[in-house]
Amino acid sequence: MHVKTGGGGVKCQLDGESTRVAGIEVALLERLLLERLAIAGIARVMQRSESCIQTYVNAKVKTIPKKVEVTKR
Structure with a gap:
């Protein structure tokens, strides 16, 4: 299983077959x-x-910042 995010889409390799x-x-x-x-x-x-979907979700979660920026009003 390989998922690549970015570029023109996501690449999932399933059972040795690569699909885009x-x-x-x-x-x-x-x-x-x-x-x-x-x-x-x-x-x-x-x-x-x-x-494939779960791997995409896991990769996406890693790109989300962990800190929240707070601004005073």
Whole structure:
């Protein structure tokens, strides 16, 4: 399993076969994640494996900053 984020999409390697998730699919995936749908449901809709979706989510979480900036009003 290999997932590469950035560039023109996400690359998932499943069972030795490499498939490319296009940019439009990445946008759909991110919208579905914002709706807080189950990974299994998203995988069925997008016709990808659950592990591919989960790996993308894990990589995406690592890019989110851990600190919150607070500004005074």
